[in-house]
Each structure stands twice: as structure tokens, then as C-alpha cells.
Amino acid sequence: MALAAVVAVTALLVSYREVALSADGLRSQAAPAVQDVAATRLALLRADWEANWVKENLNGVPAAGESYQSQLSAADQSLSRLAERTSDDLGTINGLLDSYGTSITDGALYYHDDRPIQDQKFREAGSLLIRSDVGLVPRLDKLQNGQMDRAERLATMGALGYTGWVVAELALLVLALTLLSALWVLRDRCGRDYNPWLLSSLVLTVALAVVPLLAMTVTQRHLDNARDKLTAITTVAKQTERETKVDTTDARVRLDGAQTRVSKTSQEVRKELSAHEWQNSVYYGALGGGILVFLLPATGIGRRLNADYWRAR
Template sequence: MTRPSSPAAFWRARLGRFRTRRLLEAHLLVLVVCAAVAVSALLLSYRQTQQSARTLATREAPAVQGLAATRLAVLRAEWEVTDLIDRRLVKVAGSGETYRVQLSAADQVLSGIGDSTDQDLGTVNGLLDSYGTSLASAMTVYQDQEYMREQKLAEARSLLNRPHVGLVPRLDQLQREQTARASATATMGWVQRGGWWLTEAALAVLALTLLSALFVLRDRCGRDWDPSLLAALALTVLCAVVPPLAASSAQDDLDAVRADLGRITAHSRQSAGGKALAERQEDVTELSERVRRELAGDAWTERVYQGSLVGGLLVVFLPVVGIGLRLDVYWRRR
């Protein structure tokens, strides 16, 4: 048995026993199914990446940043009070301004992240209020009564550091949970990875089927390369390259955000005092600003999604036009 002299002759020999109409109908069915599967998986996987970025920007990242800022602020307030007492500056006018600013900042930040997390902040808010009241009493009401002042300071330290139920331990627990949520949101799961693999596999089958359909039309129907199928093939290649690259770039940004959020939590939980605490606050502020810039820089992904949507619809529509017009002739003959 002689072998075909060229790939075209090989496929002509393989497909020769099938009627042209049956071949075109089979190609059209495979094209429509593969295009529908590929476009659906592509859009769903890409939208999931966008949704992860949006959730991080509006909920998870602000919550992680706010909890870190709150923890540092309450520790800074305690240190400022201790420093004033050690230097005997309690009665100096304006000497307690710094610790009041820190408590006010902690209260504002904690109130601001209430809508960014599903966790219950009521207990933490109550502890923060009680802690601030105890410090204020020690520094104002009882500043001339050393014994009562020490009692109020001891009460404040207990509210701040009591194991498991104090303000700092509760903030630590909230940080662990919130950081874990942010990490899970920023990580591409196996379902999403499977969606991208399904997209690429369906697009590969779609491209091969388009090439086969072009060959059948050229060989059986005496037509030159069909422009609709050629356009669909070009769009298929673009859909297989551009959206995955865009999603990969967006996922790299999410990985960078996840790492920065981990650093923010780590900085806030390092033991430090005085100037070191102030430096930690500056570090957290800089990292938070970097996270905001990284999350704000993904506006272009929406344009890629819209382009993928239009291209995907054309990938479904163009093969129907290219093969359907020829099939219409055969159907009319019947």
C-alpha cells in the first residue's frame, strides 16, 4: 500500500469516503461545541481573577492593613504614656498629645474597617474604649494621685495584654484569620487553574478543527481559504495567548499583594518600643501604600476582558457563517 505523498493527500485519502455534507456538519458541530466551551471557561476563569483583585482591594487588604495599624497604635499609646511617667512629664501641658493621637487613630482605623471584614469587631471596639478610658483617667483625673494612677495604668495594661482576652491577643487572632482570608483570595485555586487548562485545550481542538474545515472547503467545495474561518482561526490564537498572559500578569500582582500583606502583619507583630514602634508604623504605611498602588493598577484587565468577550462571541459566530453558508447549499438541494 503506497503512502500519500503529502499531508494534504493523506487527509484527502482519510476523508474521501465521507460525504461532503456530513463532513461539514461534523466540523460545524465540533467547532460550535469547542468554541462555546473555550469561551465560557476563558471568561469565567478571567472574571475570577478580576473578582479576586476586587475583593482584595475593597475588603481583605484594608482589613489586614487596619488591624496592623490598630495594633501598632495601641502599643505606641502605651509606650508614650510609660515614657511620660518615667520622665515625670505627666503634668506638663500638652505632654499627652501623642498618646491621644495614637488612640484616636486606632479608633478611627478600627471603625473604618468594620465594612471590610465579616469578623465581629464589637468586643475589640469595647476593649479599645475601656483601654483609652483607663489611660485617660491615669493621665488626667489621677495624675496627682500616684497610687490611683498606678492602679489605672495596671488596669489599662491588663486590658491590653491579658492572655487570650486582652486587646492585643484578640487583635492577633483577628490578624491571623484575616491574613489567611486574604491569602486564600489572592491564591489561584485548582478549580481556576483547571478552567485555564480547559480553555487552552478547547482552543487547541478548535484551531485544529478550523484548519481541517478550511482544508475540506478548499478540497471538496473548490473554494479558496474562507475569510470567516481564517478570521476565526486568528481570533482563536489571540484568545489562546492574550487573556492568559493578562491573567498571569494580574495573578503576579495578586501574589505580590499577598506577600506585602504578610509583611504588614509581620511588621505589626514584632516586639519593639519607642522609636522602633514609630518605624514599624512607617513601614506599615509604606507597604499599605504599595498595596493600594498594586491593586489600583489593574484597570486595564477590564479592557482585556471586554476584548475577550467580543473575540469569543466572534469565534462562536464566524465558523457558523463560514460553514453554514456552504451547508445551506447542500440543505437546499435536499
């Protein structure tokens, strides 16, 4: 009985703690990182479109660059937040962003009256943005893939996690059957009433088998939903880039809509992952219940044996 209690409670606490830590890691680091990369990418695409639009339609007009400059600022802020949530080296990306901002600003504002140099600056900016493998967008793609892999690992329960829950539930079943057997022996063979200590331990065993499992199921469902929404965020960013390349008609509307969808979906992800403040309560409740499940049978049987011993004397 004691061995079954130790195995059951240990497996249960370790398995539940892994799920809680995964939810915390996804909520505090992986999910915001995916969102920040997508926001950076869309802000850069929007800045590039706005700068080219200024060049073609408002060349030389004072304050015409406010729109793309605000997008560059948004991209820089997203990267700053990302640096706090990932161990990846963002030095190269930050350097490319600074160079891109300098080139696009020079072309749109400072060389608007010198078309050849202006065109050269825009070509430089375009190369910095989309050049194969080494441009800003390809580097952000690689970074996004890494962050999504990390989010997938946190949100998905692997074979080891399932094994832990199976071991915990089987050990709790063995413990419950052992307690029922002990109650039956005391009741029918020893002529005793149902032992309240063993009954309390049986009720706690059933609670340990049900409550943490339900809590894990709810948490895992939220993790799955959050992972799906993060996938949607990355898809929106990539699809919008492809669409604006193929058809520049209403590109501003598409980019604006994509940024809005990413922002809205990010809020939904945060909502999915914020509904777990009770996780620690369930964990410590299971810890306390596990200690009682170990102590109550020993106390009940000990008291019964002690009472019978003194009666026999």
C-alpha cells in the same frame, strides 16, 4: 466545532472572571482590612509607650498627653475603617479600646498626683491591652489571622482555577485544529480559496487563547506580590511588639519606624492592586470574541454550502 467553541469560551470567561473578582475582593476589602488591623495594633502599642513615658518623665505637665491621645485616635479611626470592610463583630474590641483609653487617660492626666491610683490605672490599662486571649492585642492577633487567611484565599489560585484554565486552553486548541481542518478541506478537497470567515475565526481563537491568559498571568503576579507585602505588614507589627518588650531602649524610634514601614508598604499594596482597570475590557473583549468565534464558522460554512447548492442547481 460548535461544542468546542461553547466549552472553550465558557471555561475561559468563568476562569478569568474568578481571577478578576479575587483581585477586586483583595483590593477593596481584604488588603485594607489587614492594613487597618496592623495600623491599629501599632497605634495602640505606641499610645501605651507614650502614656508610660509621660507618666515617668512628664507627670502632671499640662498637655503632656497629646501624643498618646493622637495614637488612640488613630487606632479608633483604623477600627472604624475596618468595620466597613469585614463582617467580623468588632463590638468587643471597640469596647476594650474605649476602656483602655479611659484607664490610660485617667492614669496619665487625672491621677498624676495620686501615685497608687495612677499605678492601678496603668495596670488596668496594661491588662486590657495584653491580657492573654481576651486583651486587645490578642484579639487583634486573632482578627489579623482571619483577615490574612482571607487574603491568602483571594490571592492564591487553587486547583479548580488551574483546571478551568487547562480546560479553556485545551478546548481552544481543539477549536483551532478543527478550524484548520475545515480550511484545509475547503482549500484542497473542494477547490476553494481560504474562507475569510473561518480565517477570522481562527485568528480570534488564537487571540482568545493568548490575551486572557497573559492578562491572568499579570494579574496573578500582582496578587502574589500584594500577598507577600501583606505578610510583611503583619510581620512588622508582631516583630516590633516583641522587640519593644525585650528592649525598651529607643522604643519610640522602633514604633515610629514600624508605623512608617506599614504605611509605605500599604501604599505599595494599593499600587499593586490598582493596576487592573483593564480587567473588564479584557473580559468583555473575550465575551465578544467568543460570540464571534461561535458565529463566524457557522456563517462561513453556511454561505459556502448555500453558494455550492445554488451553483449545483
